[in-house]
Amino acid sequence: MTGDNAQRNELGDFLKARRAELRPQSVGLPDGDRPRRVPGLRREEVAHLASISTDYYTRLEQGSLPASAHVLAALSHALRLDEDQRSYLYGLAGKSVARPRRRSAQRVRPQWQRLLDQLTESPAMVLGRYMDVLAWNSLAAALITDFSAIPVNQRNYVRLAFLDPTVRNLFDDWETTARTCVAFLRMEAAHSPTDSRLAALVGELSVQDADFRQWWASHDVASKTSGTKLLHHPVAGDLTVDWEILTSAGDPEQQLMVMTADPGSTAHRALSSLISGSAPGPSAANTGSGSVASRAQRPQRTVSVIPRTQTGTQ
Structure with missing residues (x-):
């Protein structure tokens, strides 16, 4: 031998x-x-x-x-x-061990933070690597969830979509939404396949959710651009929102997601009701800050907004 x-x-x-x-x-x-x-x-x-x-x-x-x-x-x-x-x-196997890269924690860009603070009529948030939620405005917290109540290391959009049990009831089409989340994450994984943060997130979701494990193995990919989503909100009722993703020229790993509704539409009136029913306050960034009054009046159930988009095979 x-x-x-x-x-x-x-x-x-x-x-x-x-x-x-x-x-x-x-x-x-x-x-x-x-x-x-x-x-x-x-x-x-x-x-x-x-x-x-x-x-x-x-x-x-x-x-x-x-x-x-x-x-x-x-x-x-x-x-x-x-x-x-x-x-x-x-x-x-005669190979050198590929050590997982450890990357520094992201902080929201001051320009994005100022823009969030000035967006008072549209839900908006800043997404970082692997769809970590870095910052948000008061209306995004009222529409989606109280991000400040979530530990920083769990404040991830994909994680919320899969592991929060209330989210599946709030999506009109949870499966399409969740599969699109996985396709977004798979696309981002191509840039840093050995990142320890990515490995931890994929590992946790693979163990805890069979659907994620199956869809991750399918290698479908997609880029975040724009889309429309129907939500079943526990306070505002059914509403259809459009959203756009804007990428920062100063830091391509940070993206601003803004949600809007047609003026005069049922969804626009629903968003207005959330504005009037929530105490206005500063946006909360990744430090978990935010006004106590605003947090107390936010709905406690979780909503996630992800667009329908075409996926391909890597």
């Missing part, structure tokens, strides 16, 4: 051992009706979690194929490897 073949067999043995330690429930998978002949995950389940074919994964375990760095990263995540196990896996 050659050295390369022996190393590939050792890699296969390592993969088998690691999947044997995992249970379907621990990675967000159902047990299934078929009895398990061996403990742990099946090959097809690992392949599904890593977004590769079962045949490809099987050949990796059998030592008949080399593994690329991209596949090793996917398998490390799928098998929940710790740092030492990840380094060992890469070493067996």
